[in-house]
Amino acid sequence: MRRTNTCGELRSSDLGKKVCLQGWVRFSRDHGGVAFIDLADRYGITQIVFDPEDLPEGTDVARISEIMKSFTRESVVSVDGIVRKRVEGTEDGRNPTGEVEVLITDAELLNKSVTPPFELGDQKEGVLPDEDIRMRYRYLDLRRSEMVQTMQFRSKLVHLARQYLDENGFLEIETPVLGKSTPEGARDYVVPSRVHPGTFYALPQSPQLFKQMLMVASMDRYYQVARCFRDEDSRKDRQPEFTQLDLEMSFVDMKDLQDMMEGMVSYIWKGLYGQDLVTPFPHIAYRDAMERFGSDKPDMRYGLEFTKLTDVVKDAPYKIFQNILAEGGIVAGMNLKAEIAGNKVGRNDVDRYINYAKKVGLGGLTWMRCVDGKLESNIVKYFTPEILENIKTTMGVEEGDLLFIIAGPWKATYEGGGALRKKIAEDLDLVPNDVFQFFWMDECPMFEIDPVSGKYDSFHHPFVLPQNDLDDDYVGGACFDLCLNGNELGSGSLRIHNADLQKAVFHKLGLDDERIEENFGFFVEALSYGAPPHGGIAIGIDRLCAILLNKDTIREVIAFPKNKRATSLLDGSPSKVADDKLEELQIITLAGDMDFDFEDIEESE
């Protein structure tokens, strides 16, 4: 008999039906006479009961009994039976199928499982095996209902995005996975060409150039669920390969792009949770984000904002601040209000935060506490009463408040401050984890200037449309990030559609004509054939899923992720390839146990 129902389907309304269920033996409970099996598949769990005293006439009880002995944990089995009501008082309210059970009339072992390396019942929290064990046996880990739900969630989310974009006239177009390596940006994963020995394709870090060329090609609205590759070190939110919802639109301004994205996120939200998301999303300028929260992707679900104190302390005879201000640095303070933080942070904690501040790149951390209406600390003697009073007013200090004051060069100091702010919020449990706060971070600069080398670097990437003349002191970029709860979900921008302007930006970034031609010649040429004004955005699907599901790492929302060292514990990749394959590709390797010695090669040069 073929499967008639899944293991999550049967209800009281099915009583009396003859059914065939097929699935995995999750738990079995043999009472000597009557025996139960929790039969599981991705739809749910149905209780199967073997009841030798209550079988239809002519059933070969001994045979079924014998077959059931082979039903070891996680074996796949097929069971024919009759849906019946559970004995009064033994219903399981936690399970949607808990009112019924299937009385076995026939059974078959489809495929035996050896003893699984860990238990798959995941009703109880905190008993998961180490992640490396889960990865080694990911196909078993994925059987767990939590993982099944995650995969379903992700699938639904992507499906909703596709639906929305399709309804809005987007074409889903695949761009190449084998492309051209460029020296800029992240390291490429590289694929050797057999046909052209000595040359290599690169896997895309993003479909950026191709989607822009699709705009040149008049496709007008494009999207792709694009796998992207970067050969850089992993983090909990960074994998060597990851998935972006990548899209591009022609004849749009930034608001059009953001409206479209807000519409899409709302649509996904409605589909996922049945609730309306509040739009439009708030905006925060890059500079404000940095100066208020110490981050370009601030978590604004809690306070602990910074207030600039540069002007307030500029005349204080405190040498450390004087030196910093003389070098163009900033001074800013964070007020840990007495009731939420100040009273919970003692002298020892302050020392701990001072140490932490040093670790995150701050020179140090100045603190003051408001006691009996006066600011007290080891350094108040360096400040005049007027300045102290001014600090109190500026920071809104009240009795018991604790001030942390950071000082130093603008970027490093605010970034360090942002790390400190995050740490304090986590320590004091100030982060609400049931709030989802989307917002746009915009008004970004076009370039960043390396303080050491003085070289220009793109703030986002070199294809962003500059907002003013490239020779101006400050050049803004038409780019923005979509952020959620302190995470960057994606970046978007209007793009340069003029070939000369694109070249000028490359020049500004230090590329000469030869290098531009070699690496981006085809692209600049494309722009010269009537490229329309266009812009686009890419949303990190892995991150979005992880945040919405409250997962600590994107590995939890990727079916087969790589580990920290970019290896797959499941298939053992990356791995060596056979020598004859390398020979065909005309590749020799200097690593591993081939008969080449790096030093020999160096000497021969």
Next chain:
RNA sequence: GCCCUGGUAGUGUAGCGGCCUAUCAUGAAGCCCUGUCGAGGCUUCGACACGGAUUCGAAUUCCGUCCAGGGCGCCA
């Protein structure tokens, strides 16, 4: 490349110089049990990541290696 944390039966853990012939749970194997649902009861099996050092004595301290995770750099 660097910093930090960790590695004890198949799995999750306790132990943190001698009470260790290493705890508990789960699992596996066997037996018992007719209403359980992570069933229960009894019996059995099974581990200190690897290599050095210190010490009368090391799972425990130290050094190195390997493995896993978090972070810095990196991620235009």
